[in-house]
Amino acid sequence: MTAQLIDGNALSQQVRAEVAQRAAALTAKGVKPGLAVVLVGDNPASQVYVRNKVKACADAGLHSVLEKYDASMSEAELLARVEALNNDPSIHGILVQLPLPKHIDDHKVIEAISPEKDVDGFHIASAGALMVGEQGFKACTPYGCMKMLEAIGMKDLRGKHAVVIGRSNIVGKPMAMMLLQANATVTVCHSGTADLAFHTRQADIVVAAVGKRNVLTAEMVKPGAVVIDVGMNRNDEGKLCGDVDFDGVKEVAGWITPVPGGVGPMTITMLLVNTIESAERATAEAV
Ligand SMILES: Nc1nc(=O)c2c([nH]1)NC[C@@H]1CN(c3ccc(C(=O)N[C@@H](CCC(=O)O)C(=O)O)cc3)C=[N+]21
CATH class of the missing domain: 3.40.50.720 (NAD(P)-binding Rossmann-like Domain)
Structure with missing residues (x-):
């Protein structure tokens, strides 16, 4: 073997430790950074990923809520949940786990997430910000x-x-x-x-x-x-x-x-980074 390994677990530990410090600083100011993870249906792979994300949040001192819904949930119901989370000041990041059941238009759901809380970086506004080099969440x-x-x-x-x-x-x-x-x-x-x-x-x-x-x-x-x-x-x-x-x-x-x-682990790490970033921005604006 000639190549050196880029260890995503080791790097994640480092970056997550920085996130934890920032989370502690915000918490001391009375703002607990929060991520909402929405899972619709019972895709077994999604269940595992979502659990890993929730655990990563807890380890870094972020608050997270996992909302699990039956695969029969309608698109309108999901859109209403996203809207409620958009308006919830305790939530700084919203992640709707993909793939969604076939009767739900995932594009429509992603666009319903407020760009200020789009910690996945999937919203058109986030993609556009990246394209023109402006501030937005990166995928x-x-x-x-x-x-x-x-x-x-x-x-x-x-x-x-x-x-x-x-x-x-x-x-x-x-x-x-x-x-x-x-x-x-x-x-x-x-x-x-x-x-x-x-x-x-x-x-x-x-x-x-x-x-x-x-x-x-x-x-x-x-x-x-x-x-x-x-x-x-x-x-x-x-x-x-x-x-x-x-x-x-x-x-x-x-x-x-x-x-x-x-x-893989770096993907989850950057989700935490985006969430803390979002909470810091929201807090700075409120002052
Ligand atoms: N809205 C949304 N956002 C996502 O970011 C998103 C999604 N939907 N849907 C599914 C994919 C997949 N994904 C992974 C993240 C981490 C690992 C990961 O940590 N993998 C470990 C191994 C996990 C295992 O052993 O199965 C690793 O590579 O070491 C895997 C997959 C995020 N996704």
Whole structure:
């Protein structure tokens, strides 16, 4: 193994300790930072993720409320709940866990969340703020990837070529924008790209965010490159694995993130960062 590991659990611990300090400072002022997590239906994976988020809040001294609803909940009922949380001063962040049941339009629900409380960074106002470099909440997964780059001394990416594989609204597109904001030269590859390896071989940084195993293999990576794996897949034995062929790529890359223990925990960490940020903004405005 030549690559060094970027340990998402270790970095999360550091960042969450900073969040805990900020939470304690706000609490001392009489403001308990609060996150509302809304879960509709009984998707087993969602149950686990949501529990992890609630636990992460408790560990960092944030208040959280978990609202669980039956899959039969109507769209109107969910929209009414979101509106109530928008107007609840004890709540600084609202997260509606995706995916939602098919009869609910997730786009409509996300747009109903007040941008001031959109700690997922999924609202159009948040995406737009990122696009034009204004203040808004950054999507947690790409934000976590940027934090990982910063942790290995890559905050300013001037002169670096970053290749993002995937163009989802939740990861690929905001990832490309954040890399651009950090002065990288950015290429976005996707299912319509003719020769993926041609692009990835030139990359100083590769971010794989496709949702398919072995999208990135050793011969596609420039020696010494930084490889960030956003994928969350199961292999044939049911084990969690990313989009990157970790065992092959780790022999070539300079840095690599593992799955599990990489981007996943950082996603939750940045949710906490956004929530504390939101609570601090709300408190500053109230003074
Ligand atoms: N509104 C909304 N916001 C989200 O941020 C959101 C969502 N909906 N729906 C589902 C996805 C998925 N997601 C994960 C976060 C952390 C881990 C994580 O911590 N994973 C651990 C392993 C967990 C395990 O062992 O299964 C790791 O990578 O080490 C995984 C997945 C957030 N999501």
